[in-house]
Every structure is written in structure tokens, then in C-alpha cells.
Amino acid sequence: MRCQFCGNLKTRVLDSRPGKDNNHIRRRRQCVECDRRFTTFERLEENLPLVVKRDGRLEAFDRDKMLASVKQSCTKLPVAEGHLNRMVGLIESRIQESRRRKLRSQVLGDLVAAALLELHPAAYIRYSIVHRQIQDLQDLQKLLEEEFG
């Protein structure tokens, strides 16, 4: 997305929320070059469902956010960044093909966790601790028993 002031191509998304018609998304952006802020109304990518958060809020599917969280889960693991990009791309096309209008964030999280499990057990455990809101060792033990028996 090009900066409306200086034309720079790199902007940071500060906030995203679905528009009233649910076909557009309103994004608050900040230019990384001149720091000025502006709002854009972007068409939702075709067939991508809205994500229903735990508290019921709706959010647009955010590929960058998903990529950031899988990268974080793979910190210092021998996993190539290109591999993570492809993984997120696959999840994105899978939910696109499902043609659902809405998708619970837990379902999305489970898809990511399953993909990470194939990649590296440590990445899976790190992601699950955050995604499943694991609070103590008992919860963690339960998770490990479920997945690794």
C-alpha cells in the first residue's frame, strides 16, 4: 500500500477492522518513511472469511499477523523462512477454498498448530502455549499427552 503523502511503498498497519458491509476493511496505516498516518478502505480479498475472536469481535484475516506468530514460534529453530511463508500461504488458500464467511480464531489457531507440528515439535509447543492459553505445568502436560502420548 503506497503512502498517500510521500508515495513510499512500505507502511505499517496500526489497526484493522471490517467495514459495515463486511466486504471492505478499514485500515489505519502509518508510513515507515515519513511517519504520517492515513486510513484506507480496502476490499477484502475474495472469499477470505472474517475471523471471530474469542470475545466475539470480528477481524479481517491477517496473513502478516499469522506469519509473524509462526516466525516467533520458530525462533532459533532450523526452519527456513521461505518454508514458513509457504506454510501460511497454504493455510490461507485452505480457508479461502472453504468459502466460509466467518471462522473462529480457535479453528484458525488449530490449523496453524497442526502445520507447525509437522514442521518441528518445539514450534508446535511454543505456539500452543500462547494459542491455547496454557497457564501452568498441568495444562502443558495435558497438551503434550494429547499430542505425543
Ligand SMILES: [Zn+2]
Ligand atoms: Zn510517507
